[in-house]
Amino acid sequence: MASAPQPTLPLFYNDLMPLNSRDHATWNTRMIDSAPWLVGQHAIPLTVDEFIQAQRDFPIVFSTGENALPLALMGLNEGVNTFVTAEGKIDEPIYVPAYIRRYPFLLAKLKPDSEELSLCFDPTSGSVGEFKDGNPLFEADSKPAQATNDILQFCERFEEAGARTKSFIDELNKHGLLMDGEISISENENPDRPFVYRGFQMINQEKLAEVRGDILRTWNQNGMLALINAHLFSLDLMRIIFGRQVQQGTGPKADAQLPA
Numbered sequence: 001m002a003s004a005p006q007p008t009l010p011l012f013y014n015d016l017m018p019l020n021s022r023d024h025a026t027w028n029t030r031m032i033d034s035a036p037w038l039v040g041q042h043a044i045p046l047t048v049d050e051f052i053q054a055q056r057d058f059p060i061v062f063s064t065g066e067n068a069l070p071l072a073l074m075g076l077n078e079g080v081n082t083f084v085t086a087e088g089k090i091d092e093p094i095y096v097p098a099y100i101r102r103y104p105f106l107l108a109k110l111k112p113d114s115e116e117l118s119l120c121f122d123p124t125s126g127s128v129g130e131f132k133d134g135n136p137l138f139e140a141d142s143k144p145a146q147a148t149n150d151i152l153q154f155c156e157r158f159e160e161a162g163a164r165t166k167s168f169i170d171e172l173n174k175h176g177l178l179m180d181g182e183i184s185i186s187e188n189e190n191p192d193r194p195f196v197y198r199g200f201q202m203i204n205q206e207k208l209a210e211v212r213g214d215i216l217r218t219w220n221q222n223g224m225l226a227l228i229n230a231h232l233f234s235l236d237l238m239r240i241i242f243g244r245q246v247q248q249g250t251g252p253k254a255d256a257q258l259p260a
Contacts (some may be wrong), residue, residue: 012037012103014124018110021142029147030134032127034088042075045099047161048168051227055234057094059241062178062201068169072097073241076197082244098158104128107155119152168227175211179204185242203228
């Protein structure tokens with residue numbers, strides 16, 4: 001069973017293997033009660049389809065660099081996830097980003113010169129294998145089982161949401177709205193020594209105020225303005241996440257930086 005080409009594996013993934021009826025005819029997929037691969041992951045990729053739901057629980061920022069990516073912050077410091085226990089369990093009702101729910105599957109190119117995407121999975125996840133329990137991936141006639149069709153549909157919708165996310169970022173860049181972010185948070189007992197977070201991007205509200213009215217009207221009609229506002233409103237949650245870290249004993253160090 002050959003692994004898919006993987007010059008750079010995405011977040012969470014240790015390996016990628018194409019799913020096929022020849023090698024995985026008797027394999028099942030099963031639910032797992034913990035996600036150890038999520039422990040210590042503080043920034044999770046997000047699509048624009050999720051902004052409205054995610055902004056209720058997490059700050060939404062953008063990664064640095066030319067190819068900016070929306071991120072849901074589950075912690076403010078690298079190695080800290082305030083919503084996941086040491087055993088990998090989310091022990092409170094929050095919105096779970098689709099990137100997390102998609103794992104261990106994804107659509108990937110098996111050939112660099114082809115645009116065709118194939119359904120692949122991480123064989124190290126512990127949720128796909130020759131188990132006695134779970135849902136079969138293939139029927140007796142080698143056709144994809146319902147579980148596989150559902151997974152494929154979810155991954156296809158994720159890719160479509162990714163395309164919409166790219167269009168959103170392209171529009172922000174077109175109008176020069178992304179800027180280097182910085183936020184200072186002070187503890188009550190040390191108000192004169194704030195913790196400073198950098199290493200992320202956010203929307204420049206001054207430039208947003210200068211966008212022409214006809215463009216804003218279009219953004220209001222196509223939903224982009226609501227996405228921008230969801231991002232801006234969510235930034236207030238940075239102080240909530242900071243408080244969670246302090247309460248959990250994983251507080252930050254001075255002059256902190258969010259890794260890109």
